[in-house]
Amino acid sequence: MPPAADPDSAYVRIANLTKRFGDFVAVDDVSLDIRRGEIFCLLGGSGSGKTTLLRMLAGFELPSAGTIRIDGADMSAIPPYERPVNMMFQSYALFPHMSVEKNVAFGLEQEGRGREQIRHQVGEILDIVKMGGFGARKPHQLSGGQRQRVALARALVKRPKLLLLDEPLAALDKKLREHTQFELLNIQQRLGVTFIVVTHDQEEAMTLGTRLGVMNHGRIAQIGTPSDIYESPATRFVADFIGSVNMFEGRVSDDGADCLRIDCTELGCTVRAERTVSCTRGAIVWTAIRPEKINISRQPPAAAGQPGLTENAVRGTVREIAYMGDMSIYLVQIDSGSVMRVTLPNVMRGAERPIARQESVWLSWHGSSPVVLTE
Amino acid sequence: MRLTTASGRRLVAGIPILWLLVLFLIPFIIVFRISFSEVRLAIPPYTPLLTWRHGSPVLQLHWSAYQFLFTDPLYVSSYLYSLKVAAVSTLCCLGLGYPMAYAIARSHAAMRPVLLMLIVLPFWTSFLLRVYAWIGLLKNNGVINNVLMYLGVIHHPLALLQTDFAVYIGIVYSYLPFMILPLYANLEKHDGTLLEAAADLGARPLRAFVRVTLPQSFAGIVAGSLLVFIPAVGEYVIPTLLGRTDQIMIGRVLSDEFFENRDWPVASAVAIVILLLLVVPIMLFQRLERRELEAAK
DSSP states (O other): OOOOOTTTTTEEEEEEEEEEEEEEEEEEEEEEEEEETOOEEEEEEETTSHHHHHHHTTTTTTOSSEEEEHHHHHOOTTOOSSSSSSEETOOOOOOOOOOOOHHHHHHHHTTTTOOHHHHHHHHHHHHTTTTGGGGTGGGGGOOOOHHHHHHHHHHHHTOOEEEEEETTTSOOOOHHHHHHHHHHHHHHHEEEEEEEESSSSSHHHHOSSEEEEEEEETTTEEEEEEHHHHHHSSSSSHHHHSOOOOOEEEEEEOOSSSEEEEEETTTTTEEEEESOOOTTTTTTEEEOOOOGGGGESSOOOOOOOTTTTTTTTTEEEEEEEEESSSSEEEEEEEETTTTEEEEEEEOOOOOOOOOOTTTTTEEEEEETSSSSEOO | OOOOHHHHHHHHHHHHHHHHHHIIIIIHHHHHHHHOOOOOOSSSSSOOEEEEEEEEEEEOOOOOOHHHHHHHHHHHHHHHHHHHHHHHHHHHHHHHHHHHHHHHHOOOOHHHHHHHHHHGGGGGOHHHHHHHHHHHHSSTTHHHHHHHHHSSSSSSSSOOTSHHHHHHHHHHHHHHHHHHHHHHHHHHOOOOHHHHHHHTTTHHHHHHIIIIIIIHHHHHHHHHHHHHHHHHHTHHHHHHHHSSSSSOOOHHHHIIIIIIIIOOOHHHHHHHHHHHHHHHHHHHHHHHHHHHHHHHH
């Protein structure tokens, strides 16, 4: 049974961690607590510092400043071969001259376990990753998905306190990736090992992660559950990086007790939003609205008053429609000239008179949809 | 003129085939043929294989040259000595060359061409000159003895020249690049993340080297060793200039048979036996190379 997850305990505690390569600051004063038994996803673009952070956890890079504690023990002076941490490499890094069994047994052999015990543990973990019959094969005789499983088995067989996964699914094709995601979750729950996953793929991060840390320029931009990050991004960077978003600059014209009114000239209407941030009248803010939270209709929405005084509604013309099967993406040029992105699920088969290109439409959204961002 | 793909391919394959045919296979057949003759005072100095008697051809194969190799102990001892010298030199080259190749492969990318250049640089001077230079270093009143005596380490000059030691020095010095270059070519391709993976799984650096780097560089070790071992077996110049006078290597035997004794059949037989001795490691190497190629696919 996996150990009970204590939501408050910081199993891995990263404090003020900094890594400099010459003048370049790859990781900039990052502090981060990771709980026992969770899957923490570090999400960021290339050069965001996520891989450097992972390599410091594994011990391949030494921090320029700051500390890493795993289960209370300071890792600063501990070389990689003595850390209770294993890593699954992006390239899998399987030893090409060793069979699958030998690859998986490698870690146990370093601990000087008995031959019989090693054989037993290798067999067990290969069964868990469903590679039981492949022990005698060499890595070059395996498919990409099979190699990924062997790499996972090799990293898990020592039952590390912490498993680091560097872009674990990047080398797999889309169908296999989805399948593997759920299997990875399954194995993680079964073994109760704490996972830290580095990925640039937000979809991967969303499905795998119990919590995400979005990284940008070596800093953590936001930490939260996938829905926190998606629905309540803290900064424009996070809002823009995760999913797609329609973002417009505006000026606060009314700061009521529970709602804000923002004049957006770019948008050509006033945005009414729930009050989630503190800002004063006249402040410059940004409103971010997710494409799926916008309604598209031929009729003006009921709430819209006279033209020019609309709230949370704009008029526009459909410029492009991308049919994706499960949903369609509409690019609507609104009257102010900006283009908004709207997605609608295709609920009905063969809907009557679907909205077509060049049609004049109204876009509207609920007051809870816009997120107001100050930075 | 337009060259079709097929004829172009034939041309590309044809040049090396022609080269091997004219410069290797035909001379080999000639030597092979002479080894089955008997010596005689004539031009050419050996008996023909085919003679005409009463209008019909008669094939005359003589085994005497080969038999002679095993009756006089000079030949067997020269073969064994040559194999020993070549084997010891190869091991020394491996011991010296591996760390050097490894260091070059691990050095900064900008430094590598410079370091490789330094390895190849001695080739710019004549081989003979470089071996002569070793005489100047090793002889009784040579540089090494003079320096050691001046420093008071020794009081009588060490006998360095005309020893096995001098031959090893000469061969290792001359053939080291042939060990380093294939090893470097192999080690340079190694994936550094494999060593990280080994460390991550608990292997200390030395163990990671033994379990990961060493087995993967096996093909490079074999290639370098053969490139040193094979020419070292037949080495003529180095043992003649630096080596012992009481024990000669087989290359010297071959040359003496040919030029001093003018016994072409025995000289040819000596050459054929060297070839047979070397064919085994060459075939092993080729089998290994084939396996490497299959694994790389």
